[in-house]
Amino acid sequence: QLQLQESGPGLVKPSETLSLTCTVSGGSISSSSYYWGWIRQPPGKGLEWIGSIYYSGSTYYNPSLKSRVTISVDTSKNQFSLKLSSVTAADTAVYYCARHEWELPPDYWGQGTLVTVSS
Amino acid sequence: QSVLTQPPSASGTPGQRVTISCSGSSSNIGSNYVYWYQQLPGTAPKLLIYRNNQRPSGVPDRFSGSKSGTSASLAISGLRSEDEADYYCAAWDDSLSGPVFGTGTKVTVL
Numbered sequence: 001q002l003q004l005q006e007s008g009p010g011l012v013k014p015s016e017t018l019s020l021t022c023t024v025s026g027g028s029i030s031s032s033s034y035y036w037g038w039i040r041q042p043p044g045k046g047l048e049w050i051g052s053i054y055y056s057g058s059t060y061y062n063p064s065l066k067s068r069v070t071i072s073v074d075t076s077k078n079q080f081s082l083k084l085s086s087v088t089a090a091d092t093a094v095y096y097c098a099r100h101e102w103e104l105p106p107d108y109w110g111q112g113t114l115v116t117v118s119s
Numbered sequence: 120q121s122v123l124t125q126p127p128s129a130s131g132t133p134g135q136r137v138t139i140s141c142s143g144s145s146s147n148i149g150s151n152y153v154y155w156y157q158q159l160p161g162t163a164p165k166l167l168i169y170r171n172n173q174r175p176s177g178v179p180d181r182f183s184g185s186k187s188g189t190s191a192s193l194a195i196s197g198l199r200s201e202d203e204a205d206y207y208c209a210a211w212d213d214s215l216s217g218p219v220f221g222t223g224t225k226v227t228v229l
Contacts, residue, residue: 037218046121047164047207047220060216096163105154105209105218107175109163 002027004097004110012091012117018084022097022110029078030055035100038071038082040093041112052100053080087117122147123208123221130227131198139224141191141208147219151211153191155184158205158223167206168193195226203228 008020022036029036037052051061053071061069065084073080084091094114098106124142131137141153153171156164166175168184171191181202183194191210195202208221 039218046223047209048121049215049217049219052217062215062217100218103151103211104169105152105211105220107154107166107169109165112163 002099002108004099004108006095006097006110006113008113008115010114010116012087012115013119014088014117015086018082018087018091018095018115018117020082020095020097020113020115022080022082024078024080024099029073029080030075033101035060035102036073036080037098037100037106039096039098039106039109040091041096042090042093045093050082050084050095089117091115092117121222122212122215122219123210125206125208125221125224127222128225128227130229132229133198133200135198136194136196137198137226138195139193139206139208139226141193141221143189143191143210143219145189146214147189147210147212148186148191149189150213153184153186154209155182155191155193156207156209157202158207160204164207198228200228202226 003025005023012018035052038050068085070083094112096112097110099108100106155168158164171186172184206224212219
């Protein structure tokens with residue numbers, strides 16, 4: 001059974017960089033069929049796609065966040081990572097990693113991790 | 120920013136049928152598959168319906184999905200107390216080159 005697990009600091013200071021890693025188990029991140037993405041959900045609000053990466057390193061970002069987002073992949077560790085720079089309180093959210101096929105929404109999700117931006 | 124529009128709430132008594140709508144555009148629902156998720160408090164979204172009307176293994180057949188044009192619907196029949204949750208629709212958006220999500224509907228079992 002495929003499992004995804006987010007990890008990283010739960011508290012980030014304003015103007016700093018948020019960094020999270022998603023570890024994939026029960027399947028290979030190098031599968032040719034799938035993309036690996038990050039989605040966030042501010043407290044009490046809806047879901048927003050941040051961006052996705054293919055195992056080859058090709059990336060796709062939401063234009064609303066593109067200037068601040070970097071997603072990378074480490075196939076040797078079966079992990080992919082998110083960096084979001086210059087964070088503000090508006091970036092406080094539960095961050096989920098997820099798997100999806102091209103032109104399809106996610107099918108598998110991690111449990112999510114709450115990141116709070118505060119001094 | 121949610122691109123797909125859902126009613127904020129829906130409710131019913133146990134055993135009733137509840138329907139949730141999801142409205143989009145030609146760049147998302149109109150040209151791509153619709154997915155539905157159930158989110159219980161404090162948990163990650165769980166896939167309920169994929170490719171418009173398919174249920175993953177383990178999802179009861181009380182849940183069904185349909186799509187017509189740029190809109191989609193999720194129906195819950197034989198409503199149960201454990202169905203009380205937030206429900207989100209999603210679809211790929213060709214303009215975004217990524218998935219977009221609905222505004223979410225909170226289902227209350229009276």
